[in-house]
Amino acid sequence: MDTRQLLEWSDKHLMTFAKRYPLALVRGDGVRVWDSDGKEYLDFTSGIAVTALGHSHPKVVGTMREQAATLLHVSNYFHIPQQIHLAKLLCDHSFADRVFFCNSGAEANESAIKLARKWAKEHGASDRGDIITMRGGFHGRTLATVTATAQEKYHHGFEPLPGGFKYVPFNDLRAVERAIDSHTAAVMVEPIQGEGGVNIPDDGYLPGLRKLCDEAGVLLVLDEIQTGMGRTGRLWGYEHSGIEPDIMTLAKALANGVPIGATLATESVASAFTPGTHGSTFGGNPFATAVGLTVFTTMMEERLPERAAATGRLLRGELEAVQKRHPKAATAVRGRGLLVGVDLVPPVADVIGACRERGLLLLSAGDNTLRLAPPLVVDEASVRRAVETIEQVLAGMAK
Numbered sequence: 001m002d003t004r005q006l007l008e009w010s011d012k013h014l015m016t017f018a019k020r021y022p023l024a025l026v027r028g029d030g031v032r033v034w035d036s037d038g039k040e041y042l043d044f045t046s047g048i049a050v051t052a053l054g055h056s057h058p059k060v061v062g063t064m065r066e067q068a069a070t071l072l073h074v075s076n077y078f079h080i081p082q083q084i085h086l087a088k089l090l091c092d093h094s095f096a097d098r099v100f101f102c103n104s105g106a107e108a109n110e111s112a113i114k115l116a117r118k119w120a121k122e123h124g125a126s127d128r129g130d131i132i133t134m135r136g137g138f139h140g141r142t143l144a145t146v147t148a149t150a151q152e153k154y155h156h157g158f159e160p161l162p163g164g165f166k167y168v169p170f171n172d173l174r175a176v177e178r179a180i181d182s183h184t185a186a187v188m189v190e191p192i193q194g195e196g197g198v199n200i201p202d203d204g205y206l207p208g209l210r211k212l213c214d215e216a217g218v219l220l221v222l223d224e225i226q227t228g229m230g231r232t233g234r235l236w237g238y239e240h241s242g243i244e245p246d247i248m249t250l251a252k253a254l255a256n257g258v259p260i261g262a263t264l265a266t267e268s269v270a271s272a273f274t275p276g277t278h279g280s281t282f283g284g285n286p287f288a289t290a291v292g293l294t295v296f297t298t299m300m301e302e303r304l305p306e307r308a309a310a311t312g313r314l315l316r317g318e319l320e321a322v323q324k325r326h327p328k329a330a331t332a333v334r335g336r337g338l339l340v341g342v343d344l345v346p347p348v349a350d351v352i353g354a355c356r357e358r359g360l361l362l363l364s365a366g367d368n369t370l371r372l373a374p375p376l377v378v379d380e381a382s383v384r385r386a387v388e389t390i391e392q393v394l395a396g397m398a399k
């Protein structure tokens, strides 16, 4: 179908919840995607940090074909071998003892909030339910998770919002210390704020939060929906900090694009969920968890977290050099692994648009930050090409 007609129908029939770029992507292979006019792009978005193994990875495609032809869905009234195996793998490679599977990041965070509240009530007073979250964070778009997202721009028009959330500045331990009281169930935080601008806290921040939570007997919930699954150069973002959470949420890269979410917890915390307390029709079905299993085993076999650490160093190094050459266009580069942000002077939307014209897809974050989140399999040549494109665009705009 003609692209113009497609975009016209999109305009007419889809709810306009997102500002879409004027193109339709129809095919992908590794780090590359093609639009409906046949134009090729380097994909440094990974569908917002999702397609860690790249597009159309042969092992992922093989599992999808096989599992779709064998058994797609059964419901959680039955034991699901793929779900059991994926849960075991996630637990074997993390702090966690048990997993709840769902279908998205927001849903994984909803489950974490419910679990933390239920645990807190069973291990304290019946009015312990508050969740402390960080300004600039992002936890999803459902009513509870958008309220957990301490950014008023996402709340506007959706009031009344659910109660039981308290906001403190990110990277400020004193503020958390002051906010914790007898009503607090949990502190919830991203190891690195992704949507908020690729904000990396000080080294002592997560250990400090762990200590404050332990002293007060409240839970530490890490939202690793963007930072998990190797993105930061370690399997989990928390591994950089030397501490472990009580609850961790995952989604995005867990099944490389097949919708999935997961809430992981220690034995003691997970025991707050008993039969009938929580659920999901689709969550953890044979299809999604079979793909998750293939993604996880491939990630470990191909040592993708280590690869992301090395390629991320190259990417940051190259971008830092660009920033030094164009200080009037770019003011800072930061990141960990393959989650990288560049603070810009020209409007980020203009830079993203100009890069797209030149065949490079990028994300934004925060107020005016360019966010790069390529597939973890990205090769050095593609990294250099992407950085060259960004430099050409910034040089053009600085004139």
Ligand SMILES: Cc1ncc(COP(=O)(O)O)c(C=O)c1O
Residues within 6 Å of the ligand: 048, 104, 105, 106, 107, 109, 138, 139, 140, 141, 190, 194, 195, 223, 224, 225, 226, 227, 251, 252
């Ligand atoms: C840290 C974090 N938490 C939660 C979410 C929400 O995930 P989903 O869009 O799958 O509901 C996102 C999505 O960008 C995220 O980055």
